[in-house]
Amino acid sequence: MVDNTDGKEVGPQTDRSSGVGAMWRPVTRSSTHELVIEAIEDQIMAGTLTVGDLLPSERELALRLQVSRSGVREAIRVLEGHGVLRSDVGSGRGAGTFVAALPSAALARFLRLHVALSNFRIQEVVEARIMLERASASLAAERADADALAEMERLLAIMDDPDVSREAFNDADTDFHVAIAAAGGNTLFSDMTGAIRSSLRAPILEAFTKVTNWDALASMLRTQHHEILEAIIQGQAERAGDLTAAHVREASAALPDLPDA
């Protein structure tokens, strides 16, 4: 079998029975892998492919869909990039491409890149954070269990250390906000919160590094984090949401070096 990686293959969407010249449009490699994506997407949407299912081999998919193996491989890479497929390398049992449920990392990379490209302004991202984290904190106040509260306390203790580095502070800060979102029990909220907060990790760390009154800023953040956790522990949903919204707003305002903020 010729693995035509130069993209001159004729895809199944061309009408082979027609002699009319105008119906013969050039088939690009780009549309080949897109066709494979659509074929896989159709089966996912129809429910015939579900999480954990093993995809046919690259060779078999190429044969069945009448496209090049490189087109199949590119389609698989795109869907891996969406966290919808996972390829386990090696040979033997356990190797192959499986339908997966890995939305978080994919969403984080997506947002990180589009924030860096300024397709989303930092101010828009901060507004989205405020909205999401207000809702998440309220849900967490209603639903957080003992394990979730212990994890939040552990993260606050890291930030309370007077000798903590700005980078370690930023990491624990990110994890604290993600832990609140996770405790709320809505996976989409917590994935979006995690993705948005991690898309801001680099610009926030840069702003932390530049800030001259670090001690005052760290002190303000510590106080606000403890107030939020206290409201969550007390089950005060509305207060937890309001405190979180004010905290995100004030922290952003205190970081004037956040680009475009």
Next chain:
Amino acid sequence: MVDNTDGKEVGPQTDRSSGVGAMWRPVTRSSTHELVIEAIEDQIMAGTLTVGDLLPSERELALRLQVSRSGVREAIRVLEGHGVLRSDVGSGRGAGTFVAALPSAALARFLRLHVALSNFRIQEVVEARIMLERASASLAAERADADALAEMERLLAIMDDPDVSREAFNDADTDFHVAIAAAGGNTLFSDMTGAIRSSLRAPILEAFTKVTNWDALASMLRTQHHEILEAIIQGQAERAGDLTAAHVREASAALPDLPDA
């Protein structure tokens, strides 16, 4: 140049100068394209690649990064899938791979697939819609211009037609909600709203098709849409948000065939 599509190439992360066997870990094709993604991502995060920039050719990137052309091509496909790159086919000027700003379609496919795989429960998606669209409608009441209002009125007129098909109704309904989000002026909100609503297009259409009391449902949706638009026209931000939240909640409740709702 050998286009090694079988993935046995040695990537730059192996230590060629070392004779220690333990340092030679197998380099999979999967890590090759991931390395290329990271190399491109680094330049985007550093701001050296911005929207509209032309990427070096596949051949040149492969040479510079010391990887196979297939690895480069797979990386480009993944970043196209994220809406971060765009390949214009053909030859001559205007052909090539450019840095792009196309987040909406990428986000819509991502959410559609993960909703179909039940990685996000419909109920979670509905909660996210309520939160997002409440905020969007309030912003729209403050910021919508005459063009945006005219577009919303046009979409309501389509749904007001007593002979409208359920499919055309669903399309105009989707577009109405996306138009409100766009009028609010926060691109991230409107992209997420569009993506979430379009991830629900198929299950909502299926529920529309199954519903026995369609006339009553359509009538309820029409009334609520007109109330929302009226609040936006009057600049009543809080009322527009509350009406929208109630509308999304009631419409979801009226569609018991929405899986998992």
